[in-house]
Amino acid sequence: MATQRGLYRSRRHRIIAGVAGGLAERFGVPVWLVRFIWILLFIPGGLPGVVPYVILWIIIPLEPEE
Template sequence: MNLYRSKNHRIFAGVIGGIAERFGWSVALLRLIWVLLTLTPVPGLIIYLVLWMVLPER
């Protein structure tokens, strides 16, 4: 599984764009889902920050 941060679909760090590119999903839909998940307590934001630090940029 080659996950990476996107250079083309980035707003903040390209994590969501990279995941969407890898699996062929809609970037906008995945961002919407991510926002809804992060409205719940903090774990969504922590997961994003960890992925930002761990995933290489494409």
């Protein structure tokens, strides 16, 4: 039985805090796709993208060092 990986902010795929990279790694989607969605959320004034990003930055732990 495979162990399911938890949600962590990525150390490898990080530009600001690793939130998009961590979500991409967790759900098995390309990092560029998650970043593109964040950019779309930032376009209408920033608020729909900034608030969730900061909340996730605070609550998702950083990926443990290997």
